Every structure is written in structure tokens, then in C-alpha cells.
Amino acid sequence: MNYQWYPGHMTKAKRMMQENIKLIDLIIEVTDARIPLSSRNPDIDELGKNKARLILLNKADLADDHKTEQWMEYFREKGYYAVKINAKNGTGIKSILPVIMESCKEKIERDRRRGILNRPVRAMVVGIPNVGKSTFINAFAGKACTKTGNKPGVTKGKQWIRINKNVELLDTPGILWPKFEDQEVGAKLAMVGSIKDEILNLEELSLELLAYLHREYEGILQERYQITESEDKLNMLEQIAENRKCIQKGMELDYVKAANILLEEFRNGKIGRITLETVK
Ligand code: G4P
Numbered sequence: 001m002n003y004q005w006y007p008g009h010m011t012k013a014k015r016m017m018q019e020n021i022k023l024i025d026l027i028i029e030v031t032d033a034r035i036p037l038s039s040r041n042p043d044i045d046e047l048g049k050n051k052a053r054l055i056l057l058n059k060a061d062l063a064d065d066h067k068t069e070q071w072m073e074y075f076r077e078k079g080y081y082a083v084k085i086n087a088k089n090g091t092g093i094k095s096i097l098p099v100i101m102e103s104c105k106e107k108i109e110r111d112r113r114r115g116i117l118n119r120p121v122r123a124m125v126v127g128i129p130n131v132g133k134s135t136f137i138n139a140f141a142g143k144a145c146t147k148t149g150n151k152p153g154v155t156k157g158k159q160w161i162r163i164n165k166n167v168e169l170l171d172t173p174g175i176l177w178p179k180f181e182d183q184e185v186g187a188k189l190a191m192v193g194s195i196k197d198e199i200l201n202l203e204e205l206s207l208e209l210l211a212y213l214h215r216e217y218e219g220i221l222q223e224r225y226q227i228t229e230s231e232d233k234l235n236m237l238e239q240i241a242e243n244r245k246c247i248q249k250g251m252e253l254d255y256v257k258a259a260n261i262l263l264e265e266f267r268n269g270k271i272g273r274i275t276l277e278t279v280k
Contacts, residue, residue: 010177017047017174020124023158024170025107026052026100030127030136033063033084035276036071038188039131041176052103053080054123058132060084060092062268067275074279087136096140100167121167122160126174130194133173137161141169188276193267206259207233209266217274224271237262 021027027048032039036057055075060068068084075082081103085092101108104121111119127133141161159171178194179185189195190205210233213221222229227239240246241258248254265271 013175013177014043014047017044017126017176020158020170020174021048021051024051024122024124025104026054026121026123028054028056028100028123028125028136028169029080030056030058030087030125030131030133030173032131032192032194033057033060033068033071034192034274035188036075037277038179038182038185039128039192039194041128041179044126044176052107054096054099054103055080055082056087056096056136057082057084058087058136061086061089062273064273064275067278070279071275071277085136087132087139090139093136093139097164097167118165120162120165122170123167124170124174126176128176128178128189128194133175137169137171137173191263191266191276193263202259202263203237203255206237206262209262210236212276213271213274216278217272220272220274224265 057068072082081099083099125133160168161171162168190200191209214229225240225243237258241253244261246254246257
């Protein structure tokens with residue numbers, strides 16, 4: 001499953017992260033609400049200990065809202081602040097600033113006691129590839145942002161985006177590496193489209209997705225594809241191929257085409273709002 005991360009890449013990303021984390025008060029970790037665990041790398045917990053932590057469940061428009069609520073509760077119980085957002089259309093973005101202030105209240109109070117007033121909270125966005133870090137930074141910073149440039153005591157070259165008088169954001173996100181060694185994580189990342197398709201067995205992936213949808217969202221496949229759902233996932237793919245006229249030369253059914261349709265429609269939310277992981 002390893003498509004772009006190799007040890008060299010990972011070491012470099014980790015080093016940059018360690019350097020940048022020294023400069024900030026708060027880590028804003030972007031995750032994909034459809035796979036809140038598989039789209040994280042828990043190494044960030046070690047790297048970011050002693051920092052305030054905010055987890056954004058992004059792409060909430062594509063996820064099952066009931067499960068998203070459960071995941072927010074799950075993260076809050078573990079001591080993170082958590083907010084669900086749709087970075088693409090801006091839903092939920094407004095609620096973030098007050099949460100940031102709340103998450104950093106100890107630092108603000110500490111500053112106040114030392115006589116330091118109005119020192120902005122500094123934050124950095126992190127996450128694995130494709131979770132929506134850049135989309136979020138654009139939505140959050142908006143047009144009103146001004147880049148503050150280099151400041152004394154800040155590593156040269158770092159750019160800070162001033163969100164308002166209280167909050168500054170590092171303009172480049174920290175990239176975390178996915179947990180490729182876990183096969184199931186790899187499969188889920190592939191299902192949501194975060195791993196390039198060329199290196200995957202699409203048919204196998206679509207069969208796994210069919211089994212999951214039948215089990216967790218019974219009836220959803222029948223509604224979308226007019227098929228009879230059953231435990232027999234190959235039969236479900238076959239019916240999709242028939243109903244969507246996926247035919248190859250020689251009048252044989254084209255399973256790869258059917259798999260592509262299923263995955264594509266899942267990824268852009270046409271099958272419904274679906275989450276692939278459940279709080280245990
Ligand atoms: P990254 O920096 O973490 O790598 O992610 P990036 O912002 O590039 O976003 C990855 C993809 O996810 C983009 O789609 C982006 O539009 C989409 N995206 C980000 N946030 C949301 C969200 O809340 N909801 C939905 N539905 N999609 C979101 P893309 O296919 O690469 O580009 P495009 O479709 O926008 O052209």
C-alpha cells in the first residue's frame with residue numbers, strides 16, 4: 001500500500017513537525033469524518049504532548065451524522081476538543097474560533113499572570129494527505145487574512161496568517177504519514193479515495209465496500225442500484241454490472257467498470273452519507 005511514503009520522507013516530515021511544534025500553542029488536526037481513526041496517525045500524540053489539541057472531523061457532509069456525533073464525543077472524552085466541519089462550503093468554520101480560545105485558556109491565563117497581554121495563540125494545521133488541510137486553511141483564513149511574515153524569534157521563512165488579533169496560523173500544514181502497515185487502514189483510505197487507484201485492486205476493494213454497506217447500511221444498495229442485497233458480495237457486484245450495463249466485448253459483464261462506478265459514487269456521496277468506522 002505504500003505509494004509515496006518511504007522512510008526518508010517520513011523522517012523529514014517528522015523533523016519538520018518537531019521543529020514547527022516548538023513554535024505553537026495549539027495543534028489543529030484535520031481528519032476525514034468518514035474514517036476518523038484511519039485518517040489519523042497517533043504519532044502526533046507523542047509529538048504534540050503538552051500542546052492544546054483540536055480535532056476537526058472534516059468532510060462531515062459525506063459522513064453519517066449520527067456517527068460523527070459519536071466520534072466527537074469519543075475524542076472529547078479523550079481530552080481533545082472536537083468540531084465537525086465541511087471545509088469545502090464552510091459549514092462549521094465559524095464555530096472554531098471560540099473553541100480555539102477555550103482550548104488555549106490556560107496559556108492565555110498564564111500569559112496574563114506574567115503580564116503578557118494580547119499575545120496571539122499560535123496554531124498549526126496537521127493531517128495525513130487529502131483530508132482537506134489546504135481547503136480548511138483557505139476557508140478558515142478567508143480573504144481577510146494578512147500574512148505577518150518573519151518575526152524576531154521565529155524561524156526564518158515561516159509565514160503566519162493572522163486570523164484575528166487573538167489567533168495566528170502557520171501557513172503551511174504539517175503532513176502526517178498514514179499507517180500503511182495496517183492493511184485495514186490502507187483499504188479504508190483507498191475506499192475514500194485517499195490512495196491512488198492505479199495501485200489498487202478495485203474489484204477487491206469494491207467487494208469489501210459492498211459487504212460493509214450491506215452489513216451496516218442495509219437497504220442503501222438496493223435503493224441506489226435496484227439490486228437484491230445478500231451476503232454474496234460478488235453477486236451484488238454482478239447485479240450492479242447488469243443494471244448499469246457494464247458490458248465488455250463478447251457480452252461479458254465488466255466487473256472493473258461496475259467497481260469503478262460503486263467507488264466513485266461512494267466517494268462523492270451519491271450512495272448516501274456513510275461512515276466506515278464506528279465507535280466501539
Ligand atoms: P490536503 O491539503 O489535506 O491534502 O487536502 P485538500 O485540501 O487538497 O483536499 C483534498 C480533497 O478533499 C479536495 O478535493 C477537496 O476539495 C476535498 N475536500 C476538502 N474538504 C472537504 C469537505 O469538507 N467536503 C468535501 N466533500 N470535500 C472536501 P479534490 O477532488 O482534490 O479537488 P476538487 O474536487 O475540490 O476539485
